[in-house]
Amino acid sequence: MTEANRILLGVNIDHVATLRQARGTRYPDPVKAALDAEEAGADGITVHLREDRRHIQDRDVRVLADVLQTRMNFEMGVTDFMLGFAEQIRPAHVCLVPETRQELTTEGGLDVAGQEARIAAAVERLTLAGCEVSLFIDAEERQIEAAMRVGAPVIELHTGRYADAHTAEEAAHELSRIRDGVICGLNHGLIVNAGHGLHYHNAEAVAAIPGVHELNIGHAIVAHALFVGFKQAVAEMKALIVAAANRG
Numbered sequence: 001m002t003e004a005n006r007i008l009l010g011v012n013i014d015h016v017a018t019l020r021q022a023r024g025t026r027y028p029d030p031v032k033a034a035l036d037a038e039e040a041g042a043d044g045i046t047v048h049l050r051e052d053r054r055h056i057q058d059r060d061v062r063v064l065a066d067v068l069q070t071r072m073n074f075e076m077g078v079t080d081f082m083l084g085f086a087e088q089i090r091p092a093h094v095c096l097v098p099e100t101r102q103e104l105t106t107e108g109g110l111d112v113a114g115q116e117a118r119i120a121a122a123v124e125r126l127t128l129a130g131c132e133v134s135l136f137i138d139a140e141e142r143q144i145e146a147a148m149r150v151g152a153p154v155i156e157l158h159t160g161r162y163a164d165a166h167t168a169e170e171a172a173h174e175l176s177r178i179r180d181g182v183i184c185g186l187n188h189g190l191i192v193n194a195g196h197g198l199h200y201h202n203a204e205a206v207a208a209i210p211g212v213h214e215l216n217i218g219h220a221i222v223a224h225a226l227f228v229g230f231k232q233a234v235a236e237m238k239a240l241i242v243a244a245a246n247r248g
């Protein structure tokens with residue numbers, strides 16, 4: 001990997017499917033979005049198959065598994081169904097996320113410390129299936145240490161509180177928590193990704209944190225794509241974070 005592309009962009013295409021599901025149509029097709037994203041420089045494609053199937057559907061994941069040129073980052077709750085599904089699909093990456101039916105979006109990180117045995121068993125099953133497992137967690141030392149203990153090689157730090165900050169002070173505080181989380185993860189030998197709620201106006205500061213491996217970004221890219229097209233929206237985000245990482 002060259003210095004110019006040392007940070008990776010995973011493009012989350014869930015909300016292309018959100019638009020499709022709103023009318024029960026066949027369009028817009030998240031698979032087309034994924035292929036366009038790849039052409040525009042995405043390093044991977046992220047999809048979250050929610051238990052309530054509010055956006056991505058099982059078939060989307062199956063088709064993506066066949067056609068992606070990069071790699072799939074499959075986000076899932078820790079349930080027996082999802083574990084079995086992932087074992088069939090065998091995505092390159094599986095990210096375990098917390099999930100509740102009523103939430104608007106993923107509101108916090110997975111409580112790994114509070115359920116180590118259950119998460120360790122899931123990590124083991126997925127690893128045996130050939131998936132690299134990541135855990136979507138808050139930037140807290142106890143969660144990062146638990147992630148290491150359960151055998152996950154990768155963590156993704158939840159950036160939602162930073163993205164939703166109402167003041168510059170709050171944003172700076174949340175950013176410094178993420179920075180500390182990155183250092184902690186790296187010190188424990190983990191690969192550290194980050195994502196959630198990142199946008200064209202706030203992703204650079206996270207990308208500039210030394211050691212961040214990949215950012216997963218979806219909602220903002222899909223929204224921007226309405227006005228500039230999907231490829232352009234992905235290319236703009238990729239250029240933004242690569243430049244920030246190189247400056248940082």
Ligand SMILES: CC(=O)[C@@H](O)[C@H](O)COP(=O)(O)O
Nearest residue numbers: 014048075097104105106196
């Ligand atoms: C786990 C995560 O942060 C994203 O995948 C997010 O869940 C996108 O989907 P939702 O907007 O449905 O939460």
Ligand SMILES: NCC(=O)COP(=O)(O)O
Nearest residue numbers: 012195196197217218219
């Ligand atoms: N894991 C975070 C992700 O995939 C993208 O989240 P968002 O940018 O749609 O909020």
